[in-house]
Amino acid sequence: MSTAIATRPTLGLRTALRLDGWGTGTFGAVLLACAAPLSDPLGLPTTWSVPFGVAMLGGALALLLIAGYPRISPRHASAVVGVNALCAVGMVVLACSGALDLTALGIAFFLIGALVVAVFAALELAGLCRGIE
Numbered sequence: 001m002s003t004a005i006a007t008r009p010t011l012g013l014r015t016a017l018r019l020d021g022w023g024t025g026t027f028g029a030v031l032l033a034c035a036a037p038l039s040d041p042l043g044l045p046t047t048w049s050v051p052f053g054v055a056m057l058g059g060a061l062a063l064l065l066i067a068g069y070p071r072i073s074p075r076h077a078s079a080v081v082g083v084n085a086l087c088a089v090g091m092v093v094l095a096c097s098g099a100l101d102l103t104a105l106g107i108a109f110f111l112i113g114a115l116v117v118a119v120f121a122a123l124e125l126a127g128l129c130r131g132i133e
Contacts, residue, residue, distance in 0.1 A: 012127055013127025016123040017072070019120070020080075021067060024059050042105055044102060084117050085121045088114045089114075095114070
């Protein structure tokens with residue numbers, strides 16, 4: 001008698017890095033392109049959203065570069081997890097500290113962003129723990 005074991009599909013590290021890279025790049029481009037129109041609804045000054053957008057584009061390129069390596073370095077993957085975790089904490093701090101005069105929508109925007117970044121950190125950590133492809 002054989003027993004079938006149900007398994008959940010897993011997201012590999014390389015795929016998580018690519019999704020993170022494309023998502024980060026898209027979000028950075030939106031922040032740059034829509035900095036002025038988003039300023040009033042979010043309470044996020046363009047002096048913040050433009051540098052965030054530029055940094056996100058740079059981060060996206062780094063993520064896609066790492067994902068494209070024939071062998072992903074555990075050191076690079078660990079750095080991605082750490083940076084994502086730090087960014088998630090930073091977004092929560094910015095949302096809750098009053099350092100920026102965010103609207104309720106702006107606070108929600110930052111908190112949802114922090115959640116998304118934390119999910120990517122968790123997916124990449126899980127991929128790292130399963131082993132580098």
